[in-house]
Amino acid sequence: MVAMLEHANVTVSDNDATAAWMCDLFGWHIRWKGAAIDGGQSIHVGTETQYLALYTPGKGITPKPDSYQTNGGLNHIAVTVEDIDAAEQAIKVAGFTTVNHADYEPGRRFYFHDHDNIEYEVVQYD
Structure with a gap:
């Protein structure tokens, strides 16, 4: 069995703005948009078979440390x-x-x- 990557979920400060530039630059489209955990919002942007879930929390967001120096970092x-x-x-x-x-x-x-x-x-x- 070979698994295919369907999506990844990342936290961003403004998922509407991020989805907009992704659609413009990558030729993607918004597949779904709606309420998410902790009063946040998610937008699924990508193709028919693969996408990124862009999550923006309902309250403040903390900048991340250097991901290359963080265990489990993206x-x-x-x-x-x-x-x-x-x-x-x-x-x-x-x-x-x-x-x-x-x-x-x-x-x-x-x-x-x-x-x-x-x-x-x-x-x-x-």
């Missing part, structure tokens, strides 16, 4: 694209800074951080 979320140059240009126009460009097997990649300091990897496979 280090980055990776997406694949067909045209990495066009994706990078769109990400820059949206106000994000791209870093750590690399070109090695099996493809090209770069990273950026969103407004919640979540790191994203963008990859184009050859």
